[in-house]
Amino acid sequence: xxxxxxxxxxxxxxxxxxxxDRPLAPNTLLEITAGKRVIALGSLDGAPGxxxxxxxxxxxxxxxxxxxxxxxxxxxxxxxxDWEAVDEMPTELSRWKLxxxxxxxxxxxxxxxxxxxxxxxIRHDTIMTRYRKPPR
Amino acid sequence: xxxxxxxxxxxxxxxxxxxxxxxxVVIDIGAxxxxxxxxxxSRAARVIGVDPGPVATFTPGAAARRRRNVDFVRGRAEALxxxxxRFDVAIFSWSL
Numbered sequence: 001x002x003x004x005x006x007x008x009x010x011x012x013x014x015x016x017x018x019x020x021d022r023p024l025a026p027n028t029l030l031e032i033t034a035g036k037r038v039i040a041l042g043s044l045d046g047a048p049g050x051x052x053x054x055x056x057x058x059x060x061x062x063x064x065x066x067x068x069x070x071x072x073x074x075x076x077x078x079x080x081x082d083w084e085a086v087d088e089m090p091t092e093l094s095r096w097k098l099x100x101x102x103x104x105x106x107x108x109x110x111x112x113x114x115x116x117x118x119x120x121x122i123r124h125d126t127i128m129t130r131y132r133k134p135p136r
Numbered sequence: 137x138x139x140x141x142x143x144x145x146x147x148x149x150x151x152x153x154x155x156x157x158x159x160x161v162v163i164d165i166g167a168x169x170x171x172x173x174x175x176x177x178s179r180a181a182r183v184i185g186v187d188p189g190p191v192a193t194f195t196p197g198a199a200a201r202r203r204r205n206v207d208f209v210r211g212r213a214e215a216l217x218x219x220x221x222r223f224d225v226a227i228f229s230w231s232l
Contacts, residue, residue: 001232003213003214004165004213004214004232005232007213007214007215007216008165008213008216008226010216010220010221011163011216011218011219011220011221011222011223011226012221012223012224012225012226013221013222013223013224014221016221016223016224016225016226017155017224017225017226018225018226018227018228019151019154019155019225019226019227019228019229020227020228020232021147021150021151021227021228021229021230022228022229022230022232023230056232059232060232073154075150075153075154077146077150078146079142079144079146079147080142080143080144080146081139081140081141081142082139082140082143083138083139083140084138084139085138088138088139090139119140126146126147126150128147128150128151128154130154130155
């Protein structure tokens with residue numbers, strides 16, 4: 001990751017900006033939505049994503065120590081991804097531990113019973129941080 | 137639409153509060169299917185999405201497809217295939 005940040009520093013103009021946004025591991029919810037109706041299916045364990053977050057923070061700290069980037073601002077906010085069907089939920093969710101297959105199959109049956117417009121979603125907090133490459 | 141990334145557009149709203157992309161040249165590192173790349177292109181002068189895997193599998197709406205300010209390039213974040221100082225903004229979205 002440090003090599004990637006070194007490359008970002010290289011390709012940015014002096015005074016250019018890096019935006020890093022990523023989901024926060026805690027407080028991630030699995031839900032079914034149908035119109036205004038929300039059916040809570042439980043929370044997702046974010047433990048699988050923690051090592052990646054620790055590595056990213058370490059790389060960013062090194063980049064700042066090297067003088068490549070200066071941290072300027074951050075914000076956290078709720079965000080979501082949703083799908084029409086349970087089996088569409090892809091490997092991008094590898095940072096969370098999904099419920100057991102039997103629970104997902106039950107969720108799929110609920111989703112199908114609600115008809116068109118029903119969706120399954122994960123709702124998570126995101127943190128967005130702005131860094132700047134120092135001007136010359 | 138099978139998958140919707142951020143259907144409430146929260147990330148773009150917060151991105152707008154962090155930086156004005158108008159007239160900026162942007163690199164989207166780890167662009168994935170390119171869905172967010174197209175959204176950045178609605179603001180920026182030019183956006184290049186970079187990803188080591190198949191990119192641009194996302195099909196944007198007709199209005200977005202008429203834009204000529206988006207390109208996708210296969211590449212790794214550790215060896216970006218661009219000259220020094222080419223971009224005003226770099227974005228890692230779920231990719232650092």
